[in-house]
Amino acid sequence: FFPEHGNYLALDLGGTNFRVLVVKVRSSRRRSVRMYNKIYAIPLEIMQGTGEELFDHIVQCISDFLDYMGMKNTCLPLGFTFSFPCRQTGIDKGTLVSWTKGFKATDCEGNDMVEMLREAIKRRNEFDLDIVALVNDTVGTMMTCAYEDPKCEIGLIVGTGCNVCYMEEMTNIETAEGDEGHMCINTEWGGFGENGELDDIRTRFDREVDEGSLNVGKQTFEKMTSGMYLGEIVRQILIDLTRRGLLFRGRITERLKTMIKHVALVQTDRLALLQVRSILQHLGLDSTCDDSIIVKEVCGTVSRRAAQLCGAADGASNKASRTKAKAAPTTDPLCPVSAPRSFSSILKETVGELAPKCNVSFVLSEDGSGKGAALITAVARSLGDRPIDKYLYAMRFSDETLLDIMNRFKREMENGLGKDTNPTATVKMLPTFVRSIPDGSEKGDFIALDLGGSNFRILRVKVSHEKRQTVQMESQIYDTPEDIMHGSGTRLFDHVAECLGDFMEKQKIKDKKLPVGFTFSFPCAQTKLDEGILLTWTKRFKASGVEGADVVKLLNKAIKKRGVILVNDTVGTMMTCGFDDQRCEVGIIIGTGTNACYMEELRHIDLVEGDEGRMCINTEWGAFGDDGMLEDIRTEFDREIDRGSLNPGKQLFEKMVSGMYMGELVRLILVKMAKEGMLFEGRITPELLTKGKFETKHVSAIEKTKEGLSKAKEILTRLGVEPSHEDCVAVQHVCAVVSFRSANLIAATLGAILLRLKDNKGSPRLRTTVGVDGSLYKMHPHYARRLHKTVRRLVPESDVRFLLSESGSGKGAAMVTAVAYRLAEQSRQIAQTLAEFQLTKAQLLEVKERMRAEIQRGLSKETHELASVKMLPTFVRRTPDGTGKRGQKYQLSNLQIFQI
Ligand code: BG6
Ligand code: BG6
Ligand code: GLC
Ligand code: GLC
Numbered sequence: 001f002f003p004e005h006g007n008y009l010a011l012d013l014g015g016t017n018f019r020v021l022v023v024k025v026r027s028s029r030r031r032s033v034r035m036y037n038k039i040y041a042i043p044l045e046i047m048q049g050t051g052e053e054l055f056d057h058i059v060q061c062i063s064d065f066l067d068y069m070g071m072k073n074t075c076l077p078l079g080f081t082f083s084f085p086c087r088q089t090g091i092d093k094g095t096l097v098s099w100t101k102g103f104k105a106t107d108c109e110g111n112d113m114v115e116m117l118r119e120a121i122k123r124r125n126e127f128d129l130d131i132v133a134l135v136n137d138t139v140g141t142m143m144t145c146a147y148e149d150p151k152c153e154i155g156l157i158v159g160t161g162c163n164v165c166y167m168e169e170m171t172n173i174e175t176a177e178g179d180e181g182h183m184c185i186n187t188e189w190g191g192f193g194e195n196g197e198l199d200d201i202r203t204r205f206d207r208e209v210d211e212g213s214l215n216v217g218k219q220t221f222e223k224m225t226s227g228m229y230l231g232e233i234v235r236q237i238l239i240d241l242t243r244r245g246l247l248f249r250g251r252i253t254e255r256l257k258t259m260i261k262h263v264a265l266v267q268t269d270r271l272a273l274l275q276v277r278s279i280l281q282h283l284g285l286d287s288t289c290d291d292s293i294i295v296k297e298v299c300g301t302v303s304r305r306a307a308q309l310c311g312a313a314d315g316a317s318n319k320a321s322r323t324k325a326k327a328a329p330t331t332d333p334l335c336p337v338s339a340p341r342s343f344s345s346i347l348k349e350t351v352g353e354l355a356p357k358c359n360v361s362f363v364l365s366e367d368g369s370g371k372g373a374a375l376i377t378a379v380a381r382s383l384g385d386r387p388i389d390k391y392l393y394a395m396r397f398s399d400e401t402l403l404d405i406m407n408r409f410k411r412e413m414e415n416g417l418g419k420d421t422n423p424t425a426t427v428k429m430l431p432t433f434v435r436s437i438p439d440g441s442e443k444g445d446f447i448a449l450d451l452g453g454s455n456f457r458i459l460r461v462k463v464s465h466e467k468r469q470t471v472q473m474e475s476q477i478y479d480t481p482e483d484i485m486h487g488s489g490t491r492l493f494d495h496v497a498e499c500l501g502d503f504m505e506k507q508k509i510k511d512k513k514l515p516v517g518f519t520f521s522f523p524c525a526q527t528k529l530d531e532g533i534l535l536t537w538t539k540r541f542k543a544s545g546v547e548g549a550d551v552v553k554l555l556n557k558a559i560k561k562r563g564v565i566l567v568n569d570t571v572g573t574m575m576t577c578g579f580d581d582q583r584c585e586v587g588i589i590i591g592t593g594t595n596a597c598y599m600e601e602l603r604h605i606d607l608v609e610g611d612e613g614r615m616c617i618n619t620e621w622g623a624f625g626d627d628g629m630l631e632d633i634r635t636e637f638d639r640e641i642d643r644g645s646l647n648p649g650k651q652l653f654e655k656m657v658s659g660m661y662m663g664e665l666v667r668l669i670l671v672k673m674a675k676e677g678m679l680f681e682g683r684i685t686p687e688l689l690t691k692g693k694f695e696t697k698h699v700s701a702i703e704k705t706k707e708g709l710s711k712a713k714e715i716l717t718r719l720g721v722e723p724s725h726e727d728c729v730a731v732q733h734v735c736a737v738v739s740f741r742s743a744n745l746i747a748a749t750l751g752a753i754l755l756r757l758k759d760n761k762g763s764p765r766l767r768t769t770v771g772v773d774g775s776l777y778k779m780h781p782h783y784a785r786r787l788h789k790t791v792r793r794l795v796p797e798s799d800v801r802f803l804l805s806e807s808g809s810g811k812g813a814a815m816v817t818a819v820a821y822r823l824a825e826q827s828r829q830i831a832q833t834l835a836e837f838q839l840t841k842a843q844l845l846e847v848k849e850r851m852r853a854e855i856q857r858g859l860s861k862e863t864h865e866l867a868s869v870k871m872l873p874t875f876v877r878r879t880p881d882g883t884g885k886r887g888q889k890y891q892l893s894n895l896q897i898f899q900i
Helices: 051-069 113-124 137-148 204-211 220-225 227-243 264-270 273-282 289-325 341-354 370-384 387-393 399-417 489-506 551-559 569-580 636-643 652-657 659-675 696-702 708-718 725-761 775-779 783-794 808-835 841-859 885-899
Strands: 006-013 018-027 031-040 076-082 086-090 093-096 129-135 154-158 162-169 182-186 444-451 456-466 468-478 516-520 564-567 584-590 594-601 614-618 766-773 798-804
Touching: 006 051, 006 370, 018 051, 018 370, 031 051, 031 370, 051 113, 076 113, 076 137, 076 370, 093 113, 113 129, 129 137, 129 370, 137 154, 137 162, 137 182, 137 370, 154 289, 162 220, 162 289, 204 220, 204 227, 220 227, 220 289, 227 289, 273 289, 289 341, 387 725, 399 725, 399 783, 444 489, 444 808, 456 489, 456 808, 468 489, 468 808, 489 551, 516 551, 516 569, 516 808, 551 564, 564 569, 564 808, 569 584, 569 594, 569 614, 569 766, 569 808, 584 725, 594 652, 594 725, 636 652, 636 659, 652 659, 652 725, 659 696, 659 725, 659 775, 696 708, 696 725, 696 775, 708 725, 725 766, 725 783, 725 798, 766 775, 775 783, 783 798
Parallel strands: 006 076, 076 129, 444 516, 516 564, 584 766, 766 798
Antiparallel strands: 006 018, 018 031, 086 093, 154 162, 162 182, 444 456, 456 468, 584 594, 594 614
């Protein structure tokens, strides 16, 4: 966006001068920027007094300036160049890390400088200002020069202090949210050496200068390079040389003993000897011609080292930017006015030597940083002023908000797992009866059906096991027309059966009885693997008579088979990835819909009996927020999406993040923007107003780094609007905000699962693998990276590997089926073996009858010979005579035996 027409106020505090400026931006036919400024003194006692005094003084100067300009009655936007290290959390927020250079006002370090200025303005109660941006002087300088030369991407200050800023790619900045494009980094390289990195090249003079400074031990590099200290280094050397009788005939004057706070001495490097002598005279030093030559040399040496150090440090940042950009960029470090000429030529020479492959040109900032700060303010204001940015603003979350969402989801999971809380829980946490990931011993030939994602797919999965386990897959995609998705359940399952018939015919396996794994990507309540009651349709499906019914039964009926194993797509994905990585214990889908499953300890799953081992839980996190839990972060666009959906009030989290809704979300925002005249010059076409015309794949195309803008143009042109370049940039921005929100929200819910896994294991760090699938995750150019980055930030105590499922859930479903069949076959065979030992009553009666018959045969004379029960006489004729009880008992038990 080009800065808007208007007047902007700028403050420039922290260099040699404190300056107040008005910058007038005129953007009619020819863009023009005019500046008016006044310099004000800041007395030493104010620089080192209290913070309140300092800011009151600043506001007094502003008041004077506004009077002078006659602008007191307008609330001007203000850009505040503040040349000290600030930790910024937004363009208009920054806490002072520590004072540097000559400032040391109390009660400022650790406080927000913008707030302190605002309070001082309030205290004065004379005028109002809208403080829009806080800007370091390096950044202001870079922006000033970039206004003339857009290739400028480095800002260098070598003045009172020394510092550099440059444009870094967002992907490399882990400390700020966001991934697109670039952000300027204020290096604060003046602090380099505070940890001893420069100890070997620091001299005793550097140490003395440090000891006499306001910030001992700090800003080591700055103290070797910048204007505030070079004069002092020179003075220390001169004293030393004089003490040793090498200068001024050994006479040290009082003036030489006191600190010299400016760079006058160093600048003598450029002067004629005569002038050097007059400066020395001014310092009360009676010098000879030789003395002047020596002083000149000392100055030259000190400033040369400073220039070389700056050149070396700059060379380092150039190298970094070259490797990042892959091609050598033209970089423009900037030199402020107060550095001597020779300094800049040494600087350039050193940069040239140390970074030979960089084509660097140096541009001197003639206008100071104030202009740059005003331009930043103008741009920030023009963006911030758009009401649409307010909507988009509500879609950007701080890490604090994301951690809050993570905690909410953690509680939802606990509710879903608890016996008493489950019936009313929104996140259902469905047990899947899958107890482990594949162990590598699975084998067999399977059919997998994969229904519910963007494609209906049928697969044949052959798992063989010779030495190594290998999987062969063949698959075909079948169309599922909308009228079938929305018709009767019977028709839907008949359609599945027809497609399966076709597939088996083509595969020539019509007569084979292959086990079927059914990936059904909808929430099903399971009590075993081969049963599942559909709780509710989600996404694009709405067939009648299926909700509340067992989908396995419906499928069995349609395909006239038995023994189908039911698997959610998240579970299939986890199993597919678990095949390659045994550590995989989470599966997530970010596609048409979104969902996750993970391995939970059985002892925490109240709904399933048993305490030992683990079971995979299908969270059905798409329903997160259905009880109002996310109302504070839902926008008017989310509500509109929900109203127009097949399942209003349901799957509210899914509708904020998944592929089925993302394009539509962007479309709604664009319509709103166009209606308010902020896009397409207010033109709205019937195509733009048609639901579904802007698809999620368009979001992915528009966000592509290189061709994104031309894709935007192409796509928007197809919608009938004639987009300007600015329109394309704005649309890209909207896409980025919406898809970023999605990745951030998923990072929060996934973060909660990871924390749970970590707690379950009771280990201080979690090492785990997450299997991922889904078209949005796969096709969007930045989604995966953003998700990974945010997860790592939200759960720093984890090492997470994200594994992309290349072969879909079908393979995983086959694995689950294989395990189930292996276990079923195992128990079948055992049961079969043991079954022979189990006699029925009839069998026993039969045995009794046969035995009785045989006994008869054995006793009878004719049959005796042939009887199997021989009934041999023993010739023992008497049993004990009854005096002993044992005999009686024996008789009794004999009797009993025969009575069976
Ligand atoms: C000025 C900038 O030109 O240079 C200031 O406007 C900056 O923002 C200054 O701080 C740095 O140089 P010196 O020598 O004034 O510290
Ligand atoms: C596929 C899986 O790869 O991804 C499906 O095989 C799953 O089971 C799908 O449903 C999810 O992605 P999408 O984008 O098709 O919804
Ligand atoms: C000091 C400040 C830094 C500033 C530089 C140049 O190093 O810490 O913020 O950019 O001086 O003025
Ligand atoms: C929906 C379904 C869920 C599925 C997900 C991803 O959220 O309810 O079961 O896993 O989409 O396809």
